[in-house]
Amino acid sequence: MLLSVEGVTKIFGRNVAVDKATFAVERPAMIGIIGRSGAGKSTFLRMMNRMTDASAGRLVFDGRDVLALKGAEKRAWQSQCAMIFQQFNLVPRLDVVSNVLHGTLNRHSTLATLFNLFPRSDVHRAIxxxxxxxxxxxxxxxxxxxxxxxxxxxxxARALMQDPHVILADEPIASLDPMNAQIVMDALRRIHEEDGRTVIANLHTLDTARRYCDRVIGMRDGRIVFDGTPEQLTTGAARDIYGADAGFSESATSTSIEALETGADADAAYASALMGD
Structure with a gap:
């Protein structure tokens, strides 16, 4: 078993953000997690990367409970489990190649990092x-x-510089136009297929999850309410995931260029109210 998520829970005060999340992954896959804002998607990824501590449960990757790691072992896991964010988290005034090289910070001294003194081999790899x-x-x-x-x-690219086992992408296309969204998702899918890396991406849209993911997990109010193949993600299943009524329209969640060119403003307003983070 590659990954076993066993009752992973996160409680903030009286709010249960993630409620006993449980699923297993047998081999490297591209997995989409969908759900409306506040469903617990981002909190789950942050627990997996150890940016946030879990309140309970186990998350076992390749035989090791990563939720129990501390100190150097925890930092090593964070290097093996790269994060990609909606807002990119780059250093704006630094050049592109230096931003990519920051993916190797865990392997270099603070002094070398401060003066951008990276080995030539790392620079070539970044390019x-x-x-x-x-x-x-x-x-x-x-x-x-x-x-x-x-x-x-x-x-x-910065995430790939870490040479991670897992890439976690938290709403990687939420702030992008349809053309760039497709380019980014194509890149993530190619990385999974060519490198054999597990990619877990939080996504807003059903068409993106169906097109790019081998498996889709739906979260609602902190709980996993759907776990299946893209083909099993029917409109009825989507209504359950998003807590929507019969007025729910799949075109409202579409990021495809064709759908956006022909879509209705009312659908877009419905999606924004329903799922906007």
Whole structure:
């Protein structure tokens, strides 16, 4: 068993943000987690990466309970479990290649990091990763000069510099236009297929989950209420996940270019009210 999530729970005061989450992953996969705002998706990823401590439960990856790790072992796990965020979390005034090289910070001294003294081999690897993602020509530019989609690919490159076992992506396309959203999701899918890495992505939209993921987990009020294949994610199942009524429209959650070109404003307003983070 590659990953076993056993009753993982997070309580903030009287609020149960994640309630006994339980599922297992036998082999590397691309998994989408969907649900409306406040469902517990981001909190779960933050617990898995150990940015937030769990209140209860076990999360066993490759035979090791990562929720019990401390000190150097915890930091080593965070290197093996890379995070990608909605807002990119780059250093705007640094050049692109330096931002990517920050994925190796756990392997270098503080002094070397302060003066950007990275080994030549790391610099070459960073540029190779940028080339793989189609943005090698952006390497010398400041991160702030790039488009949102390009910045998110820099964030993915930084994650790959860690050479992680798992990539966690928290709403990686929520702030992107449809064209850049497709480019970013294509990159994540390719990384899973070519590298054999497990990718777990929090997603808002049903069409994205169906198109890119091998498996979809739906969360509602902190609980897992759906766990199945993209084909099993019917409109009825989606209504249950989002707590929606019969007026729920799948086109309201679409990020596809075609759907956006033909979609209705009312659907967009419905989706925004229902799922906006």
């Amino acid at each position: 190779d990763i940028l080339d793989r993602l189609g943005i090698a020509e952006q390497a010398p530019k400041r991160a702030e000069a790039l488009s949102g989609g390009q910045q998110q690919r820099v964030a993915i």
